[in-house]
Amino acid sequence: MAHKGFLVIADISGYTAFLTQGELEHAQDILKSLTHTLLDKTQAPLVVAKLEGDAVFSYAPERSFALGQTLLEALENMYYAFTSARERMKANTTCTCTACTLIPSLDLKIALHYGEYLIEKIGQGMELSGPDVIAVHRLLKNTIIEKTGIEAYLFITEKAAQAMTLGDITDSMIRHTDTYEHIGELAGYVHDLKPVWRRLNAERRITIPEKEIWVQESADIPAPAQVVWEYIHEPSRRTKMLAVLGVEIEKPQNGRVGVGSGMHCDHGNAKTRFHIKEWRPFESAAYDVSPVADASFMNTISIEPLDSGSRVVITYGFPAGKSMSGRLAALTMRQTMKKGFADGARDNLRRLSETITEDIQSGALVMASAAAPEGA
Ligand SMILES: [Zn+2]
Secondary structure, three states: OOEEEEEEEEEEEOHHHHHHHOOHHHHHHHHHHHHHHHHHOOOOOOEEEEEEOOEEEEEEEOOOOOOHHHHHHHHHHHHHHHHHHHHHHHHHOOOOOHHHHOHHHOEEEEEEEEEEEEEEEEOOEEEEEOHHHHHHHHOOOOOHHHHHOOOOEEEEEHHHHHHOOOHHHHHHOEEEEEEEOOOEEEEEEEEEOHHHHHHHHHOOOOOOOHHHEEEEEEEEEOOOHHHHHHHHHOHHHHHHHHOOOEEEEEOOEOOEOOOOOEEEEEOOOOEEEEEEEEEEOOOEEEEEEEOOOOOOEEEEEEEEEEOOEEEEEEEEEOOOOOOHHHHHHHHHHHHHHHHHHHHHHHHHHHHHHHHHHHHHHHOOOOOHHHHOOOOO
């Protein structure tokens, strides 16, 4: 049976010069370590299909994620992990051999396509096949660097961008087309990854100081961090978690939700605004919450991977350095809602877990690991 989904190849670039000019043993160790980082960071919704030399081929079945932004962020995280590993390696070596001095020249190119594929299980691994699998491999040979000058990139085919409903998100990317023998034109968008590394590297974790914590509740949920993250942020799922009338995204930046944008939750008699202050998919986020005009408090979430799922921690409290009037207003709010905050956090976590479990059972949500061929 043919499956539908997203096909991804992450390929280390610059290794040819590296292997031919460098100290062979060092070169191989470095490539091995970077390839391991790639394998390790091929995370849900993606599943590793095969290691192909210095490239990792993976896929994400349809319905394994809700928002196109999620798959984009999973790939950005992969690039961030790769680049961080490369930078650490460079910083930690004193070796002056050609391979070690060429470490900074290694980079990553990623191709993302959407289509049909067949899965055949072979030994411990699996083999994906079909014309779209061939196409995504062909995409690695392209004219992107010579035409755009972008060295580290994610190329998203038109078909993939449509299936992900990326919408405005592609506005900040560069249109690009290459023509392939027997396939024809493959058009799509080039996403420059170097600025992504700089952005993620600059982002700081926001935590509520211990003595400022009002309420902290946690729950273990049988789903990967990416799923939990989406069920907390995607409007229709968030609506269920908070048991509100609706959730709207405010001020998306270039079509994306992140720092600077917000969520607006409709309780019927009141509206609560969540201004996003930190956005580290799929690990942690912080929001400045204003249920009433002058008062605001801080809400953070963190998601920690477990062996079989993830642990979510919700925290409410004062942000550090709030103005005196803001603190007083928030303090009054806290006094009147003391029990409400703790009960609310527990209820949210319970509904979050229930919704995810129901969606897995009904097949509305396909777990990445469940994509392996049944009974094969
Ligand atoms: Zn060396």
